[in-house]
Amino acid sequence: MSIKIALAGNPNCGKTTMFNDLTGSSQYVGNWPGVTVEKKEGKLKGHKDVIITDLPGIYSLSPYTLEEVVSRNYLINERPDAIINLVDGTNLERNLYLTTQIIELGIPVVIALNMMDLVEKSGDKIDAKKLGAALGCEVVETSALKGKGSMEAAEKAIRLAAAKAVSAPRHEFGKPVEEALKAIADLNEGVVKQEHTRWYAVKMFERDEKVMEEIRLDQSAKDRLETIISSVEKELDDDSESIITNERYDYITNLMKKCVHKQRKGMTASD
Ligand code: BGO
Structure with a gap:
């Protein structure tokens, strides 16, 4: 039986780059059923029984755009065995908004903390261990462009899928x-x-x-x-949707304070 792993993340977080790195030439491109949104799948290099599905780039799992609906339907109805959630380390605060929702799905999640070459260059420090412990899932540092860490993230996802190790959200609302x-x-x-x-x-x-x-x-x-x-x-x-959104942002602001040390002043995280 094959293992299904989905790549999910914001637009421009490096999903296509990682997808190409993980699948090489074994890709097939089509459309998601009933819509003209591109669907890309491929076999993980060296693992012919592992299928990687590249989901459309999204900022949230709300039902407002075609891309969000396609991603939600796939994650809820098809239920991949694990999700690799790509997070752009240079835009951590914005990217974590989607992460807090993905972790609520009850599917094993590995976070690929991408663009780490750029984060390191900037002098910023992200404590990946603390971030993983706070979120309740594994975090792998990656630089998809340089082919670093992508396979480690995929192998972790395979292990979680095999163990059916569902990520339990640590985040509680008020x-x-x-x-x-x-x-x-x-x-x-x-x-x-x-x-x-x-x-x-x-x-x-x-x-x-x-x-x-x-x-x-x-x-x-x-x-x-x-x-x-x-x-x-x-x-x-307040209205219920805004309550949830605001509490997610408050949680992420606190998470940033705990896990990120910014080089430059005037940024959101701790000095
Ligand atoms: C351009 N590190 C660095 N430095 N860059 C990365 C990494 C990484 O780890 N991962 C991805 N990128 P997509 P989505 C580009 O295309 O995979 C870069 O939307 C350019 N193009 O190379 O497309 C990647 O699929 C001209 O950059 O993301 C790409 O999620 C100048 O991030 C961009 C500079 O990656 C988005 C960059 C003509």
């Missing part, structure tokens, strides 16, 4: 949101698979239309969900 997520998870008991619980709870809290269409709650569950969401919105005086 108390009102966590309580709401728990109540939503209770509503979904028996409706979604155990490992999908957090992803669906967060998306339903955000009133994500695509997820709501998919889940098809009966009217009394819909009413209960609305009561849960609106009580947090009232308490925190």
Whole structure:
């Protein structure tokens, strides 16, 4: 049986470069079903039973762009055995926004901390171990352009896939949101698979239309969900989607303070 590994990350994080490095000439290019978004797959060099799928570059797993919807559908419905989440080390703060969502999917994740040649050149320091420990997943430093670290990231992904070592998000939202997520998870008991619980709870809290269409709650569950969401919105005086977005950014700001030492002043992380 083959192992499926997905490459996910922001546009320009180096996904194409790493995909080429990992698959060499064994690539096939087509379109994702029903849309004109390019789909690239290939076999991992030296591993004919490992298929690498390059997902469209995205900033978030929200349902607003075709690329996001394609990526979400693939990650939720096809369920790769592991994800390599490429993160541009020179744009860490922005890239981690997607990472916090990917880790909630209940799929094994390896972070490829890419562009490390540029990070080193700048004099900035990223503590990859601390970052991995804080996020709850493995981090491999890579320079895809120089062919460094890509294969190590893929081999780690294979090992996690074989062990079915699902990444458990360490990030917790504030108390009102966590309580709401728990109540939503209770509503979904028996409706979604155990490992999908957090992803669906967060998306339903955000009133994500695509997820709501998919889940098809009966009217009394819909009413209960609305009561849960609106009580947090009232308490925190904001809409639910903004609450989640803002809490993710607060978490990432703290993570940057712990894990990044910037060379130059005026940047976001600690001096
Ligand atoms: C151009 N290190 C460095 N230094 N550069 C990298 C690395 C790395 O680890 N990884 C990727 N790049 P894509 P997406 C370019 O194309 O793979 C570079 O969108 C240029 N092109 O070479 O395309 C990579 O698939 C002219 O750079 O990313 C590419 O995720 C001048 O990052 C860019 C300078 O990589 C994006 C760069 C004509």
